[in-house]
Amino acid sequence: MQTVPERRPPANANIAEEPATTEATPTGSDKLQVVPKSRVGARENVLPDRIFKGVVVLCGVTIFSIVGLIVFELLRESRPSMVKFGFQFLVKQVWDPVAEDFGALPFIYGTIVSSLVGLCIAVPLSVGTALFLTELCPRWLRGTLSLLVELLSAIPSVIYGLWGIFVLSPFLRVYVEPFLGKYFGWTGLFTGPKYGWGMLAAGVILAIMILPIIASITREVITAVPRVQREAALALGATKWEMLRMAVLRNARPGIFGAIILGLGRALGETMAVTMVIGNRAEIVKSLFAPGHTLASVIANEFSEAVGTVYLSALVEMALALFVVTLIVNALAGLLVWSITRGMPARALA
Amino acid sequence: MPNSSQNISFYRRFSSNLALGLITFAALIVTVPLFLILGTVIYRGASGLNWAFFTQIPKPVGEIGGGMANAIGGSVMMLGMASLIGVPLGIGAGVYLAEYGRNKWGNMVRFTADVLNGVPSIVIGLTAYALVVVVQKHFSMLAGSVALGIMMVPTISRTTEEVLLLVPQSIREAALGLGIPRWRTILSVVLRTASAGIVTSIMLAFARIAGETAPLIFTAFGNQYWNTNINQPTAALPLQIFAYSVMPYDQAHQQAWTGALVLISMIMFTVIVFRFIASRGTIKGAS
Numbered sequence: 001m002q003t004v005p006e007r008r009p010p011a012n013a014n015i016a017e018e019p020a021t022t023e024a025t026p027t028g029s030d031k032l033q034v035v036p037k038s039r040v041g042a043r044e045n046v047l048p049d050r051i052f053k054g055v056v057v058l059c060g061v062t063i064f065s066i067v068g069l070i071v072f073e074l075l076r077e078s079r080p081s082m083v084k085f086g087f088q089f090l091v092k093q094v095w096d097p098v099a100e101d102f103g104a105l106p107f108i109y110g111t112i113v114s115s116l117v118g119l120c121i122a123v124p125l126s127v128g129t130a131l132f133l134t135e136l137c138p139r140w141l142r143g144t145l146s147l148l149v150e151l152l153s154a155i156p157s158v159i160y161g162l163w164g165i166f167v168l169s170p171f172l173r174v175y176v177e178p179f180l181g182k183y184f185g186w187t188g189l190f191t192g193p194k195y196g197w198g199m200l201a202a203g204v205i206l207a208i209m210i211l212p213i214i215a216s217i218t219r220e221v222i223t224a225v226p227r228v229q230r231e232a233a234l235a236l237g238a239t240k241w242e243m244l245r246m247a248v249l250r251n252a253r254p255g256i257f258g259a260i261i262l263g264l265g266r267a268l269g270e271t272m273a274v275t276m277v278i279g280n281r282a283e284i285v286k287s288l289f290a291p292g293h294t295l296a297s298v299i300a301n302e303f304s305e306a307v308g309t310v311y312l313s314a315l316v317e318m319a320l321a322l323f324v325v326t327l328i329v330n331a332l333a334g335l336l337v338w339s340i341t342r343g344m345p346a347r348a349l350a
Numbered sequence: 351m352p353n354s355s356q357n358i359s360f361y362r363r364f365s366s367n368l369a370l371g372l373i374t375f376a377a378l379i380v381t382v383p384l385f386l387i388l389g390t391v392i393y394r395g396a397s398g399l400n401w402a403f404f405t406q407i408p409k410p411v412g413e414i415g416g417g418m419a420n421a422i423g424g425s426v427m428m429l430g431m432a433s434l435i436g437v438p439l440g441i442g443a444g445v446y447l448a449e450y451g452r453n454k455w456g457n458m459v460r461f462t463a464d465v466l467n468g469v470p471s472i473v474i475g476l477t478a479y480a481l482v483v484v485v486q487k488h489f490s491m492l493a494g495s496v497a498l499g500i501m502m503v504p505t506i507s508r509t510t511e512e513v514l515l516l517v518p519q520s521i522r523e524a525a526l527g528l529g530i531p532r533w534r535t536i537l538s539v540v541l542r543t544a545s546a547g548i549v550t551s552i553m554l555a556f557a558r559i560a561g562e563t564a565p566l567i568f569t570a571f572g573n574q575y576w577n578t579n580i581n582q583p584t585a586a587l588p589l590q591i592f593a594y595s596v597m598p599y600d601q602a603h604q605q606a607w608t609g610a611l612v613l614i615s616m617i618m619f620t621v622i623v624f625r626f627i628a629s630r631g632t633i634k635g636a637s
Contacts, residue, residue, distance in 0.1 A: 052533030053450060059442025060451065060459040063507065066500055067462050070469065073480040128376025136373060148381045154621045155387060156561020158588045159610045162595045163387050166394075166603065208383045215380070239366035269470025271564035272592065296472050296564070303476070304568045319476045323469060330468035 070323065078317035080309050089317060095282040097306070102314035104321065106282040110199070110292035111322075114274060115267035117203025117288065118210060123260055126211045130218035131244060146219075153212035161276030164205045169196035169277060172204070177289060192287045195279065200288040202278040206270055210263035217262060221255030221340045222248055258336025265329040269322060271296040295322045388614070395611025398604045403612075408574055408590070414601055418609050420576045421590040424491070427578070428570060428586060429560060431495035436502025436559075437552055441541075443503065444510025444551075449536055451511075460508075467504035474500055475565030483569060491577065491584040494570030498559045505555040506548075513547030514540060546627055553624040557617050563588040587613050 081089065085102065092103020133146055173196030180190040180200075225248050233247035234240075249256070279291020280301055295318045306312050402417045409416030443463070447456055478497035483489055517540050525535040541548065563586075566572075571583040572593060587609055594606035 048534075049532050052536070056442045056446035056450065059439050059507075060446040060456075062439055063443050063459055063466060063503060064462050066503070067466050067469075069481065070466075070473065070477045073477050074473070077476075077480055125376045125380055128373045129380045131373045132377035136370060137377070145377065145381070148384055151618065151621065152380075152384045154557055154617055155384075156563070156588060156613060156617065158561060158563040158591050158595075159387065159391065159614060162591060162606055162610055163390055165595055167386070167390050211380055211383075239362050241366035241369040242362070244369075265468055269468075269472070271470065271472045272588075276592070276595065296470060299472050299476065300564055300567055303479075304571065316476060319473045323473050326468055326470055327465060330465065334464060 074316060074320040074323060078313050078320050081313035081317045084310060085314075089314070090321070093284065097302075097308075097311050100308060100310045102310070104295070104314075104318050106284050107293050107295045107298050107318060108321070109284050110278065111268055111294040111296070113288075114199055114202040114206060114278065114292065114294055115264055117199065118206030118267045119260065119264060121204060121207035122211050122214055122263060125207075126214035126259075126263075127218055127256060129211070129215045130222055131248075133215075133219055134222045135240075135244060135248070146216075149212050149215055152208065157209070157270065157272040158276075160205055160209055160273035164201060164273060164277035165197070168204060169201050172196045172201055176200075181289075188286050189288050192285070192289050194289055195291065197277045198279045198289050198291045202274045202292070202294075203288070205273045205277055206267045209270060209273060210266050213266055214259045214263040217259035217337060218252070218256050221252045221259065221337065224255070224341045225251045252340060254336050255340030258333045258338075258340070261329055261333035261336065265326050265333060268329065269296055269326050271300050275300045295319070391607065391610050391614055394604075394607040395609075398608035399611065403605075403608055407576060408605070411597070412599060412601070416605070418585075418587065418590055418605065418612070420573065421585040421587045421609070422612065424570070424573070424577065424584040425560070425587040428491055428495050428498060428566075428584060429556065431491070431580070432498035432502060432559060433552070433556065435495065435499030436506060436555065439499075440503045440506025440551075440555065441510050441548060443507035444514060444548075445536060445541070447507065447511040448514035449540070460511075463504040463507050466500075467508070470564075471497075471501060471562055472564040475567065475569055478565065478569045486581065488581075489569060489571035489583040491570055491580045491582065494566045494584060494586065495580075497565035497569050498562060501559050501562065501565065502552075502555040505558060506551050509551030509554060510544075510548050513544040513551065516547070517543045550624045550627050553620050553627075557620045557624070560617050560620070561588055561613060563592050567592075 081102065085092070089102065090104055090108065092101075093105045094101045094103045095106065096102070129149060133142060133149075137145060173194050177190070177194040177196070177200070181194065184190045229247040229251060230243055233243040238246065274294055275297035278294065278297055280293050280297060281291040282293045282298070283290070285292070299315050299319055303312070303315050306315055402415060403419075404417060404422065405419050406415070406417035407420045408418065443459065447460060447463075450456070451459060475497050478493050478500070482493035482496055486493070521539060521543060522535055525539040526532065530539070566586050566589050570586050570589065572589045573583045573585040575585075577584045591606045591609040591613065594602040594609065597603075
């Protein structure tokens with residue numbers, strides 16, 4: 001009991017509203033000494049505060065340890081494969097569960113190509129949508145249109161996949177692929193048998209899935225461009241498009257780039273929809289009509305059936321590669337977006 | 351040579367109108383997939399919607415009828431358990447970030463939460479597999495819930511932080527000035543003022559995980575029968591949709607579409623309620 005008054009000042013020093021409590025301390029010890037109740041009350045002020053702070057700090061630390069656990073478990077589980085294949089794992093094309101010989105190159109290739117196809121389709125559309133929403137859209141339409149774009153991101157991946165299998169693939173096979181094969185077959189990207197599913201279908205699905213995130217962040221970045229810039233451009237006699245191009249897009253460029261990279265991060269890790277339409281074949285083929293495989297889709301497909309330590313750890317090593325790549329991509333994107341919107345108040349991206 | 355300045359002005363006007371037209375066109379195109387997907391799901395799903403779908407478990411492959419009662423139940427149980435894990439952790443971390451985290455430690459936690467937010471769901475599933483399934487030696491509802499719960503944390507914590515920062519400092523000062531201890535101020539004044547915003551953050555996270563399939567494949571695994579034991583493999587609506595959609599039977603496809611309709615209705619309902627609360631909640635009233 002005697003140590004309590006002595007311990008109080010350092011305990012309070014940790015807490016931000018130090019002046020308020022230190023002011024209360026002398027009055028408590030001078031005047032109200034006769035009333036024991038106030039002393040008990042004063043002590044209660046400190047301990048619950050410390051407990052409360054401890055609990056919330058623990059919650060923060062938990063986030064930290066979750067990410068730590070992810071890294072730790074991935075490293076631990078992928079060890080056998082790392083030991084056996086070393087760096088070769090990332091550049092080998094073999095995928096032979098029977099001989100236990102694995103290489104990740106076809107999956108890395110599939111992940112990158114399907115994401116790039118997705119980006120090629122999604123970027124012009126989402127930047128256009130963001131420009132329309134911020135600069136051209138009549139006020140009455142704005143809320144509805146942004147709600148529609150947001151709802152697109154609320155559709156679960158598995159439903160995109162279902163739609164991809166039964167609606168998008170037949171459509172691509174009957175209408176789009178013959179057209180592309182006929183007029184753009186010379187590029188070598190659109191040749192071979194037309195299944196409907198494959199790299200192209202995966203790219204289209206990915207494009208639809210990453211549209212909302214790119215659009216909403218681009219919109220935020222465009223909104224952050226100062227009004228004065230637009231007015232200056234218009235005052236110099238620019239047409240509306242010239243104003244958008246020179247004043248808005250140029251200023252927002254790093255942020256838009258960040259939004260695109262954030263979309264790329266989503267596309268790289270997207271699993272279900274891609275697994276359902278990409279065709280799941282571990283080959284490297286130039287044509288986008290051909291089936292492929294991605295890092296995420298091979299894990300989803302084979303992990304629960306994989307037998308043998310090396311097979312399992314090869315799959316985990318691919319998850320590790322995916323984790324590292326998305327980490328880098330997201331950090332880069334965050335930095336770019338932040339460089340544009342840092343002056344703005346913090347807001348939910350939803 | 352005709353008047354060249356007029357030509358340039360025509361060209362400029364033309365290109366401006368063309369670009370604006372393309373921008374409008376892009377915005378129109380973007381809404382098309384939404385209507386196509388929702389339309390197909392409603393059109394093809396509604397025909398399989400009947401009482402049996404909500405009350406029966408799946409029939410053996412090839413037989414007509416049956417439902418997804420066990421999958422719906424499994425999803426509800428797992429989402430409930432995931433919320434028990436994710437909501438307190440997320441809110442706690444959000445309180446830490448907003449009230450105590452204005453320093454370098456807070457920035458580190460903030461950065462880590464953003465990292466966790468960007469981790470692909472399949473990697474989180476793999477981690478839950480290593481943490482729970484490997485230890486228990488079999489797939490389980492618990493493992494699925496852990497994976498989904500982890501996915502809720504970053505969304506809830508970052509959104510909670512943002513709504514807590516919207517609570518005016520004067521309200522905190524008023525409460526502290528009345529002699530209320532800091533923890534009581536945070537719990538009864540700050541959190542209560544921001545409660546609508548926190549509810550919306552929970553719903554946002556909920557909508558995000560409700561449709562997740564990838565992290566469940568090798569954690570909850572799926573089940574053809576009812577399961578209420580948290581240590582056993584469990585069916586989930588998204589898993590069941592996935593399983594049915596890759597089967598070569600029309601009957602299975604029908605069930606997949608109906609499942610998709612039920613799942614999407616659940617999520618859309620949550621999202622629209624979320625927007626409704628967010629647009630007229632106490633977040634606005636507080637400031």
